[in-house]
Amino acid sequence: MTMLERIRETVQDTGLDHVYIFRAPDILRCVTITPYMSSPLSDIPMSSESYQVAVRSDDANDARRTAWAAFRAVDEDREIHAVFRQTPTFLGLEDGRVLYVFNFDVIASWDELIEESGG
Amino acid sequence: MTVSLIWHKEIEAVPEKIVMEALWLVGQDTVAEAQNLIPLDTGTLRRSGTVTVGSLPDPGKIYPQAKTKNMRKVYQGQVLSPAKVVYISYNTPYANRLHEDMNWKPRGWKTGRRKGKTIRLKKPAVGGPKWIEKSIPRSWQRLPQMITRARRKFESGAMK
Numbered sequence: 591m592t593m594l595e596r597i598r599e600t601v602q603d604t605g606l607d608h609v610y611i612f613r614a615p616d617i618l619r620c621v622t623i624t625p626y627m628s629s630p631l632s633d634i635p636m637s638s639e640s641y642q643v644a645v646r647s648d649d650a651n652d653a654r655r656t657a658w659a660a661f662r663a664v665d666e667d668r669e670i671h672a673v674f675r676q677t678p679t680f681l682g683l684e685d686g687r688v689l690y691v692f693n694f695d696v697i698a699s700w701d702e703l704i705e706e707s708g709g
Numbered sequence: 710m711t712v713s714l715i716w717h718k719e720i721e722a723v724p725e726k727i728v729m730e731a732l733w734l735v736g737q738d739t740v741a742e743a744q745n746l747i748p749l750d751t752g753t754l755r756r757s758g759t760v761t762v763g764s765l766p767d768p769g770k771i772y773p774q775a776k777t778k779n780m781r782k783v784y785q786g787q788v789l790s791p792a793k794v795v796y797i798s799y800n801t802p803y804a805n806r807l808h809e810d811m812n813w814k815p816r817g818w819k820t821g822r823r824k825g826k827t828i829r830l831k832k833p834a835v836g837g838p839k840w841i842e843k844s845i846p847r848s849w850q851r852l853p854q855m856i857t858r859a860r861r862k863f864e865s866g867a868m869k
Contacts, residue, residue, distance in 0.1 A: 614812050624811040626839050629846050640842065642811050682806050691809055 592705070593698045597624055597641060597670060604663040606656060616685070621630040621660060627702075635700045643694075646679070646687040652680065657690035664694060672696055725857055729762060729773075730859035732783075732795040736847050738855070739797050742844035748807050748836035750846030756780055757800040763790035771800035781858050797841055811838055815852070 591599070594611055601621060602609050609621045627640035641662050647653035657678035666674050675693040682689055720728070740758040746824060747755045757775035759766050761784045771780050780800070797810065 624814070626811060628841055640839075642809075644811065654754070679809075681809050684810075689810070693809075 593639065593702045594623065594625055594641075594703075597643075597664065598669045600663050600670065601643070601660045604659050614644065614646060619645075619649075619652060619656065619680050620685075621645050621656065631697070636697060637700065637703065639696050639698050639703065640675075641694055641696065642691055644681075644689060644691045646684060648687050650688045651688045652687040654680075655656075656679060656694065661692055663687060670696055692708075720852075720856070723860075726784045727856060727859045729793065729795070729865060730862065731852060731855040733760055733762060734855040734858060736795050737781065738851055739841065739848040742848050743840040746836055746840035746843055748813075751776075752798060752847060754801050754804055758799055758805065759784055759796075761796045761832055762788045763792050763794065763796070764797050765798050765825045768798075768800035768802075772802070773802065796807060797845075799841075807835065808838055808840065813838055 591613070598609050598611060601623070606621055608617060608619060609707075611623050612624045614620055624642045624644070625639060626642055628636045629635060633642065636665045641666070643657070645653050645660065647656060661674075661678050664670055665674070670677040672694040673696075675695065676694045678690045681691050723731075737760050738748060740760060741745070743744075743754060749755060749862075756777075756779045757768075757771055759771060759780050760782075766784060766789070768776050771783075774783075
C-alpha cells in the first residue's frame with residue numbers, strides 16, 4: 591500500500607465515504623486527497639511529501655465537520671506522522687459547494703511512495 | 710537505517726539583525742523564484758507579493774497599488790512589529806483561493822489586447838497553486854549565502 595492509499599484508508603476508516611485521490615466529482619459531498627509536492631531528504635532515500643485534503647459539501651456545517659473528522663483521523667494515525675501546515679480552513683464556495691482544506695507533510699521512504707510495502 | 714541531521718551551528722553566533730536581514734533576503738528570493746509559478750492574467754497577483762518583518766501588511770492597501778506597481782520591495786527597511794518573524798504574502802482577495810485550491814486550472818489560451826494597440830494577441834494562462842511552498846525549499850537552501858550578503862551589507866555601512 592502506498593502512502594497515498596494509506597492516507598485514503600485512514601480517512602475512510604472514520605466512516606467517511608466518497609474519498610477520492612486527485613478527483614473531485616460533482617456530488618453533494620466528497621473528500622479529495624491530492625499530493626502536491628515532494629522534497630527529497632539529503633543522503634537517504636526518503637522524501638518530505640506534501641498532501642492536501644479538500645472537503646466539498648453543499649452544507650457548510652457538514653463540510654467543516656467532515657474536514658475536522660478527516661484531520662483528526664490523519665493526526666491520530668501514528669504510522670503517518672503528519673506534520674500539519676494548518677487546521678481545516680474555509681477556502682470559499684465552488685459551484686455552490688463549501689470548500690474546506692488542510693495541508694500536511696509526511697516523511698516517507700521512496701518505497702512507501704511507489705510500491706506495496708507488503709504490510 | 711542511518712539518519713543524518715544538518716545542524717547549522719555557525720548560525721547561532723550570527724547577530725540577530727543580520728539573521729533578520731538574511732531572512733528578508735530569503736523572502737525576496739522566494740518571491741523571485743515563485744514569479745513564474747504564479748497564475749497570470751493581468752499580473753496583479755504577481756505584483757502583490759511582499760516580504761514584511763514583524764507582521765503581515767494591510768492587504769487593503771497593497772491590492773489597489775499592485776494593479777500598476779510591483780510591491781515586492783515596498784516594505785524594505787521597515788519593521789512592522791517587534792516580533793522576530795518574516796512574512797511572505799500575496800495580497801489580493803483571490804490569492805488564498807488560487808494558492809490553496811488544487812482543483813483550479815489555468816484557463817486555456819485566451820485573447821488579450823496590448824494596451825494602446827489594436828493588435829489582439831494570444832496569451833497563455835499559466836501558473837498553478839502552491840507557488841510559495843514550491844519556491845521556499847530552493848530559496849531556503851540559499852540562507853548561508855544570504856547571511857554572508859547581509860553581513861557584508863552591515864560591514865559596508867549600508868545598514869545600521
